[in-house]
Amino acid sequence: MNALQVNNLSVAYEEKIVLKDVSLTVPVGRLTGIIGPNGAGKSTLIKAILNQLPNKKGSIHILERALNPKNLTVGYVPQRNAVDWDFPTNALDVVLMGRYGHIGMIKKPSSKDKQIAMDCLKNVGMEAFADKSIGQLSGGQQQRVFLARALAQQADVYFMDEPFVGVDAATERTIIAILKDLKSQGKSVFVVHHDLQTAPEYFDWIVLLNQSIIASGPTEQTFTKDNLQDAYGGKLFFMDQRGD
Template identity: 70%
Template sequence: MEALVVENLSVAYDKKTVLENANVSVPIGHLTAIIGPNGAGKSTFLKAILNQLPNKIGKVEILGKAFSPRSLVVGYVPQRNAVDWDFPTTALDVVLMGRYGHRGLFKRPTKQDRAIAMQALASVGMQDFAERSIGQLSGGQQQRVFLARALAQNAEVYFLDEPFAGVDAATEKTIIDILKNLKAQGKSIFVVHHDLQTVTEYFDYTILLNKTILAAGKTDEIFTREKLQQTYGGKLLMMEAM
């Protein structure tokens, strides 16, 4: 059984194909980077996997099963700009959302739920901000809270959409340390990532994507100049010149 199997996955917006015939199979227990140039369809790929897009075709299996929004085995951390940070809720309330699948949407959280949520906040260094409104938190703190929500779910497979975007160095280190710890526990983690300089340091598995999946495998085999050139084209030369 694989952590993720994608077969002939395609997505179109307004009759324009943004992801075409993507195919990949990723074994369990890897910390996987999803990389490619801006506009390559990385976030679309993630949303299509999680069945958030109605205009998709193809087959997706996570741990051998089709994804269900009610799945307890999948945790998701969206991009920060996809969240309404003005919504009146506290950091603790956000993390408790990760427990909905365990208790039901309309049931009050138990003492155990609160203990797990507080433990998740502590693991990302945010326990002292539990009662703080999410709108009052910095970008890095907000990202930590949403990671804590995923941790509280106690999933087996995690999908994170650019978790390091706009965060400070301390938050980035906290996040990658947590992700590496999850990997050490046998969890599977998929991360949309944009910083090529940290790929080999952070990830042991890599997916190269530009409108489709061009290559996937162990990072030390996939992350080569030839394959990056194929993925980024002239944009790679521009990035190296910066």
């Protein structure tokens, strides 16, 4: 089974083409990095897959099915700058939002839901901050809370838009450890990522994007100098040894 299949996807903002004829297939159980230069359409690709953009053409299937708003198989972590951090709520309530797909918007979370949310906070090292307002948390702590919210969804496929941006080294290590654990459970994880140095270490599948697909496949086959030069317009400089 494929975790994701995209066929001939195109997206435009007004008259500007952002994605053009994007097609890719990613099997289940991969930890996938979506990589490309600024303006390549990486975040747009995630939003289009999640049906958040009206002006798109093409077909998208997740686990062989079109995305349904009631589908519980998909979790999402947006970019931090897309979140209103002044919203008056605490960390536990944010994570409980990940349970709404299971309990509904009008029902109160059960003790089981609250325990799942606390377990997810503990998983990201944030259980001590459950009652803390999200606006009082650091950037790394906020990112951990939103990761916990995604985990609370208990999804099969996760999409994460630059989860490592603005976090400290300890938080980055925590996040990648959790993502690799999800993969070990057979989950599929898609991550918009910008750091080329860590990409081969973090991901076992790479999608190189620059409005169109440059390459997609296992990291050892896809993450090559030639493909990277094609994706970044020949503007990359490679250092084989430090100081050379």
